[in-house]
Amino acid sequence: MKVPLLDLTAQYGSIRAEIREAMDRVVESQGFILGPEVDAFESAMAEYVGAPHAIGVASGTDALLLPLRALEPRAGDEVILPAFTFFATAGAAWNAGFTPVFCDVDPDSFNVTVETLDAVWSPRTRAAIPVHLFGQMAPMEEIVDWAEERGVVLLEDAAQAIGARRALDGADGAGRMAGAWAPVSAFSFFPTKNLGGFGDAGLVTALDDELAERVRKLRVHGGRQMYHHEMVGTNSRLDALQAAILATKLPHLDRWAARRRENACRYEGILSDVPEVMAPKVLPGNYHVYNQFTLRVRRRDELRGFLSERGIGTGIYYPVPLHLQECFASLGGRVGNLPVSETLAEQVLSLPIFPELEDAAIDFVGGSIRDFYGL
Numbered sequence: 589m590k591v592p593l594l595d596l597t598a599q600y601g602s603i604r605a606e607i608r609e610a611m612d613r614v615v616e617s618q619g620f621i622l623g624p625e626v627d628a629f630e631s632a633m634a635e636y637v638g639a640p641h642a643i644g645v646a647s648g649t650d651a652l653l654l655p656l657r658a659l660e661p662r663a664g665d666e667v668i669l670p671a672f673t674f675f676a677t678a679g680a681a682w683n684a685g686f687t688p689v690f691c692d693v694d695p696d697s698f699n700v701t702v703e704t705l706d707a708v709w710s711p712r713t714r715a716a717i718p719v720h721l722f723g724q725m726a727p728m729e730e731i732v733d734w735a736e737e738r739g740v741v742l743l744e745d746a747a748q749a750i751g752a753r754r755a756l757d758g759a760d761g762a763g764r765m766a767g768a769w770a771p772v773s774a775f776s777f778f779p780t781k782n783l784g785g786f787g788d789a790g791l792v793t794a795l796d797d798e799l800a801e802r803v804r805k806l807r808v809h810g811g812r813q814m815y816h817h818e819m820v821g822t823n824s825r826l827d828a829l830q831a832a833i834l835a836t837k838l839p840h841l842d843r844w845a846a847r848r849r850e851n852a853c854r855y856e857g858i859l860s861d862v863p864e865v866m867a868p869k870v871l872p873g874n875y876h877v878y879n880q881f882t883l884r885v886r887r888r889d890e891l892r893g894f895l896s897e898r899g900i901g902t903g904i905y906y907p908v909p910l911h912l913q914e915c916f917a918s919l920g921g922r923v924g925n926l927p928v929s930e931t932l933a934e935q936v937l938s939l940p941i942f943p944e945l946e947d948a949a950i951d952f953v954g955g956s957i958r959d960f961y962g963l
């Protein structure tokens with residue numbers, strides 16, 4: 589039995605007719621840049637997330653970059669972000685003109701906390717980027733209070749967490765969505781994300797009117813009116829074709845997330861008594877949408893090879909923490925600085941979790957892991 593880490597064709601097959609209709613509509617109209625398809629998707633996203641503003645941009649990376657550029661950093665301004673995340677979080681901070689400052693993460697949720705953020709805070713800290721890693725939210729209610737006290741602007745990196753939510757009373761499935769806590773937030777529709785486009789695409793949500801206005805300008809060369817530029821922006825629009833595809837997929841998203849959660853539950857049942865395996869921990873109040881199902885395991889690389897020989901695809905997100913990346917050597921990161929991130933980089937292994945995964949495939953993957961550890 590072959591089990592790929594991700595199979596996008598199964599999902600496409602289930603919604604082919606409606607996607608083709610949406611694509612045809614755009615092609616027949618020949619309206620490819622902004623316009624009604626982008627407006628409609630932005631409205632749908634604003635409503636889904638529960639944020640007053642939604643602005644489509646060219647990628648998740650730009651959804652981080654434009655809000656950071658909107659803050660107009662001066663030399664030496666710092667932005668705090670986790671060392672254990674996808675590179676784009678740090679690359680955007682750097683490219684916007686900030687000095688990235690890496691913090692550690694909580695070993696159970698893989699996310700930043702007030703404690704890990706505050707450990708690297710300095711008077712030069714202008715902004716911080718909590719990442720909702722793998723589809724589980726960081727403890728935003730505490731982080732929002734911390735940011736207010738410290739005078740720090742928050743940018744949520746919700747690239748992996750569309751549809752994730754957090755309820756303080758612990759009610760499962762209720763709560764405020766990722767992307768509706770910080771003044772400004774970033775989403776990605778890279779094809780492997782829970783809501784995937786047919787290429788690169790991203791979106792910014794904002795609670796803050798002024799930041800939203802600045803991002804809207806920055807994506808079209810810094811002006812609301814053509815040929816009048818108040819800021820130096822760039823070209824970073826969401827394609828009308830992508831918007832039409834994403835708007836067609838959005839109504840299916842919660843059902844797909846529910847399937848991911850069922851898959852996670854099935855894995856947990858199979859792996860709960862394997863002492864060498866730690867399944868993902870969900871913090872109280874969190875509705876986890878499992879963009880990744882990431883274990884911490886012993887003998888990770890050996891296990892990965894064993895699964896690969898059985899035809900099972902796995903992923904390592906992420907093998908090198910950001911403070912140890914070659915391109916950031918000038919920032920002075922050293923082995924031992926951020927021990928949790930460094931340990932996770934050696935132990936994490938992501939399993940297939942996509943919504944169309946069959947129960948038999950999950951049983952095969954889980955059973956193979958048990959076999960590896962001799963159970």
Ligand SMILES: *Cc1c(COP(=O)(O)O)cnc(C)c1O
Nearest residue numbers: 647648649674676677747776778
């Ligand atoms: C995917 C991702 C991004 C970047 O999104 P792109 O659309 O690939 O540019 C940023 N941050 C995180 C955490 C991501 O997973």
